[in-house]
Amino acid sequence: MTDKILEELENIVGKEFVSNNKEELYIYSQDPGASIPRPVDYVVMPKTTKEVQDIVKLANKDRFPIIPMGGGLTLSGLTIPVNGGIVLDMKRMDEIIEISESSRYALIEPGVTSGRLSSYLKNHHPTLQPPLPDAPPSVTIAGNALINGSGYISQRHGDHGSLINGLEVVLPTGEIAKFGSAAVSDYWFARGPIPDLVGLFLSSFGSLGVVTKLAIQLFPTPKFRDFAFGLTKDPKNLLTLLPKITETGLPEDVLLGTQDKPDWMKGYFFINTYITADSEKDIEEQKRKLNKIYEENGARMMEVPENLRQYYLIKPLFASSAADFRKGGGFEYVGAMMPLENVPEAYLKGIEVSRKHGIFTTIGSRLISQTHNILVFFTYPFNRADPKDIENARNALHDTNKFVLEMGGIPWKAELGAQKMILEKMNPGFKKVLKSIKNLLDPNNIMNPGNWEVKKNDA
Ligand SMILES: Cc1cc2nc3c(=O)[nH]c(=O)nc-3n(C[C@H](O)[C@H](O)[C@H](O)COP(=O)(O)OP(=O)(O)OC[C@H]3O[C@@H](n4cnc5c(N)ncnc54)[C@H](O)[C@@H]3O)c2cc1C
Known part of the structure; x- marks a missing residue:
């Protein structure tokens, strides 16, 4: 990289919207997750499609990588360049x-x-x-x-x-x-x-x-929204309970989880079914139906105190309440998509991994399109000021990716390590197509290189 590139980028987007200033690049070299920071050469903020085109053409001419970025908040380092290059911060568009x-x-x-x-x-x-x-x-x-x-x-x-x-x-x-x-x-x-x-x-x-x-x-937009909160001791109950809940056609959202904090939740699995209706009367009727389903399938519905109720209605994820907010605290999770039959075992394995690495258990899941697919998030909070703590979170992520793939699930928004593990397990035909498409569309390998990279002898 030379200053000529800086000049050319400035000519495209204007001086204010390019930087190779160390302090600014430092921010883009990491994200709030546990990924190891990696260097960035330039940050550019285009305003128009034409400017994006000119930057991409320049990158082809000078062969440097481009990494598109929105909020940069996947937590899995997806907008941190693998081998330097330009972060294309899209926020002005x-x-x-x-x-x-x-x-x-x-x-x-x-x-x-x-x-x-x-x-x-x-x-x-x-x-x-x-x-x-x-x-x-x-x-x-x-x-x-x-x-x-x-x-x-x-x-x-x-x-x-x-x-x-x-x-x-x-x-x-x-x-x-x-x-x-x-x-x-x-x-x-x-x-x-x-x-x-x-x-x-x-x-x-x-x-x-x-x-x-x-x-x-x-x-x-629904007129009324509420939720029915239940607990069960045995995660295997989820296998019968969840299809019964979705069969009603009532839920807008279904979240599950288990966590060691607060103390009263330890050892239980919660199910939170969000419902919507045109009237409060309808909501009450739906809750009665759900209550019956919860009880017939090994779970108990609970009334949530009013102060918590408002919180869960707006911010339904419990996981963030367990994040480590001590000085420098960080929060990381492996999200993994899997079929329903994997979920009880995934929870038990996730608890095992958390304990092995000395981390409070916080596992949640969300049903996607009527139990066709379930996203399970294994959360590993850490204290960024403590290198040992970060190492524990990284090791827990690795162990989780490994058991998820072994049981038939797939890590979601996979960081580089998880992408490598997925590629190792991937069908060779798929890899061949992936590589052909990449070579065809991106002959100079400038777009976020290092991601989903199929090695020469591998396809
Ligand atoms: C506290 C917390 C809670 C979260 N809860 C959820 C949740 O409930 N559900 C959920 O889905 N996620 C959740 N996430 C994960 C993540 O933050 C989100 O998925 C987020 O929406 C990603 O958007 P982003 O703008 O940060 O994407 P980025 O990280 O900027 O980008 C994501 C990927 O898309 C690519 N990309 C971005 N823009 C473009 C573009 N214009 N062209 C081509 N490629 C592009 C990037 O290169 C990167 O690979 C959570 C994260 C945190 C921190």
Whole structure:
């Protein structure tokens, strides 16, 4: 890297929006998770698609890596360059281009955060709600959907990647392509009926192009929302309980978990079913139904005290309440997707791994589209000021990735170590296709190289 590159980048986006200042690069060289920091050469904040194209063309000419970044909050180091290069911070591309009330989608730029889209809809289209993760409001809708994130409507409607209607992408060689209905029509209403290439860009971690527009589905806002909270001693009860709960068609979201703190929860598995309705009477009726199902399937429904009730309604994840907020505290988790039958064993193994590494157990899960798939998050808080503590969290992550893959699950938003383990287990045909697509779209290997890298002799 030379200063000539700095100059060329400044010519594209303006002096204020490029930096190779050490203090600023330091921030981008790490994330709040347990990944080991890695160096960054430049940070650039484009405002337009044309600027993104010019940066990508420059990267091809000078052969340097580009790492697209939204909020940078995956916790698995996905926006930290593997071998240096430019972090492309997309936050200035934050326009909400269109809200279609009739076809229920939002067409947005990739820097639109979850906080911005949800407050915009509350103010201008209150009958519509977006798919949001339970993450800080500074995460981007694009960053979350592109990693198959999930949130409070995923049980009912699917993970957020599946809710993308279309993409505009600056390909690794600098051309623009549209995917989904917008490839043919002025409307961003669906992914088909043409070959579905949107999927190429999901969970590929910015290694196949830079998304510059994204259409995401929106859903009617319910009038009333509440939850039914239950506990069970035996995780095997979940195998019968969860299908019974989803069979009713009632839940908007179902969260499960077990944690050593607060003390009263230790040794129990909780099930929190979120319901919605047009009236409070309907909510009470739904709760009665759920109560019966909980009791017939080995769980006990509990009334939650009013002060906690408001908290759980807004911030349903218990895991964050167990995060280590001591000086320098950090919070890390392996999310893993798996079929329902794996879940009881995954919980027991997760408890074992936590104990082995001296970490309080905090495991949660979210049902995705009616128990078709379950996301289990194994949380390992650590004190960033204590190197031994960070090491424990890293070792726990490694052990978790290993047993998840052995039992048939797949680590989600996989960090480099987990990607390597997934690739080792991956079907050779899949790897061959993956490698061919990468070589075809990105001949100079400039897009987030090092991610999903299929080695020469491996395909
Ligand atoms: C406290 C906490 C709670 C969380 N809870 C949840 C939760 O409930 N559900 C959930 O799904 N996640 C959760 N997460 C994980 C994560 O923060 C989110 O998934 C988040 O939405 C990721 O968005 P981001 O903008 O930070 O993405 P980034 O980290 O910036 O990017 C994610 C990936 O997408 C790529 N990318 C980003 N923008 C582009 C682009 N324009 N073009 C091409 N590639 C791009 C990046 O290179 C990276 O590989 C949580 C995280 C924290 C810290």
